[in-house]
Amino acid sequence: xxRLSKRVxxxxxxxxHLARRGGVSTVREMSDDNGIxxxxxxxxxxxxxxxxxxxxxxxVRGGYTLILAPQEITLTRVVNALEKENSxxxxxxxxxxxxxxxxxxxxxxxxxxxxxMEQALNSVTLAKLL
Amino acid sequence: xxRLSKRVxxxxxxxxHLARRGGVSTVREMSDDNGIxxxxxxxxxxxxxxxxxxxxxxxVRGGYTLILAPQEITLTRVVNALEKENSxxxxxxxxxxxxxxxxxxxxxxxxxxxxxMEQALNSVTLAKLL
DNA sequence: ATAATATAGGACTTTTGGAGTCCGACTTCG
DNA sequence: CGAAGTCGGACTCCAAAAGTCCTATATTAT
Ligand code: SF4
Ligand code: SF4
Numbered sequence: 001x002x003r004l005s006k007r008v009x010x011x012x013x014x015x016x017h018l019a020r021r022g023g024v025s026t027v028r029e030m031s032d033d034n035g036i037x038x039x040x041x042x043x044x045x046x047x048x049x050x051x052x053x054x055x056x057x058x059x060v061r062g063g064y065t066l067i068l069a070p071q072e073i074t075l076t077r078v079v080n081a082l083e084k085e086n087s088x089x090x091x092x093x094x095x096x097x098x099x100x101x102x103x104x105x106x107x108x109x110x111x112x113x114x115x116x117m118e119q120a121l122n123s124v125t126l127a128k129l130l
Numbered sequence: 131x132x133r134l135s136k137r138v139x140x141x142x143x144x145x146x147h148l149a150r151r152g153g154v155s156t157v158r159e160m161s162d163d164n165g166i167x168x169x170x171x172x173x174x175x176x177x178x179x180x181x182x183x184x185x186x187x188x189x190v191r192g193g194y195t196l197i198l199a200p201q202e203i204t205l206t207r208v209v210n211a212l213e214k215e216n217s218x219x220x221x222x223x224x225x226x227x228x229x230x231x232x233x234x235x236x237x238x239x240x241x242x243x244x245x246x247m248e249q250a251l252n253s254v255t256l257a258k259l260l
Numbered sequence: 261a262t263a264a265t266a267t268a269g270g271a272c273t274t275t276t277g278g279a280g281t282c283c284g285a286c287t288t289c290g
Numbered sequence: 291c292g293a294a295g296t297c298g299g300a301c302t303c304c305a306a307a308a309g310t311c312c313t314a315t316a317t318t319a320t
Contacts, residue, residue: 002132042267046267056267089133112254124243128239172297187295188287193295
C-alpha cells in the first residue's frame with residue numbers, strides 16, 4: 001500500500017519529543033504525552049538506540065537522549081532502523097532478490113525509482129519537523 | 131514496508147507489453163509471456179480498464195488495447211488504479227483519516243512528504259520503460 | 261541492603277492486507 | 291451453437307504489522 005509503518009510514525013514523534021525537550025525522557029513520558037502504546041514505543045526506542053542516534057540510561061532517572069544533531073537524522077535512517085526492508089521491490093533489496101530478475105523487463109526502471117524514493121526520504125530530516 | 135505491490139509490478143509489465151506490441155493482446159498471451167498468474171493478471175487488467183487507460187474487447191479475438199499515449203501514463207496513475215490506498219499515512223488519505231490527527235505533531239511534515247512521494251511516482255511514465 | 265524505576269528483550273496473539281485460486285456468468289465471433 | 295475471450299464475486303492462504311504480556315537486568319534514592 002506504499003505506506004509508512006506506525007513504528008516509523010511513532011519513532012518520529014518520539015525523536016521529535018527528544019529534540020524539542022532536550023536531555024533525558026522516559027518511554028512512559030513520551031507514550032503518555034503522545035497517546036502511543038507504552039510497550040510498542042519501548043520496542044521502537046530500543047531499535048533507535050541500536051542504530052546509534054539515541055542513547056539509553058537504565059535505572060531510576062534513566063531514559064533516552066538524542067545524541068545526533070537533528071539535521072543529521074534523515075527519514076531514511078529512521079526507516080532503516082525501524083523496518084527490516086526499505087526497498088520498493090524485492091530486486092532493489094540487498095538480501096532479498098527476485099526469481100524473475102534475469103528476464104524482468106521493468107527492473108531497471110525500478111532501480112532508478114528506488115533511488116528517487118530514497119532521495120525523497122532523505123529530504124526529510126528531524127530538524128524539519130521541529 | 132514501503133513497497134510497491136505485485137499488482138502494480140504486473141500491471142506495469144502488462145502495460146509495457148501492450149505498448150510494445152500495439153493493437154490487441156489477450157490476458158493469456160501476456161501472462162504466459164511474462165510468467166504471471168493468469169487469474170491474477172485478469173483482475174489487474176480489469177482494474178486498469180476501469181481507470182480508462184486501456185479498453186477491452188470481449189469474445190473471440192478480444193483482448194485489451196492501450197488507448198492512452200505512454201507519456202500520459204504515470205506510475206501514480208497505475209498505483210491509484212491498482213491499489214485502494216496510495217497515501218504514506220492515514221491522514222494523507224482522502225477517505226481514511228486518523229483519530230490522532232488534531233494533535234499530531236508530525237502530520238504537516240507527512241503531508242509535505244506525501245507530495246514529494248507523488249512527485250517521485252509521477253516522474254516515472256510508461257514511456258520511460260519501453 | 262532494599263525498594264522503586266527504568267531499559268532490555270523474548271514470546272505471544274490479533275489484525276490486516278497482499279497474493280493467489282476457483283468458478284460461474286456474460287459477450288462476441290466464426 | 292460453440293469456442294474464446296472478458297467480467298466479477300467469493301474464497302483461501304500467508305506474511306507482515308500492530309499490539310500485548312511477562313520476566314530479567316541495571317541504576318538510583320532512601
Ligand atoms: S525483478 Fe522485476 S518482478 Fe522481480 S522484483 Fe524486480 S521488478 Fe519485480
Ligand atoms: S495524524 Fe499523525 S499519527 Fe495520524 S496518520 Fe497522520 S501522521 Fe500518522
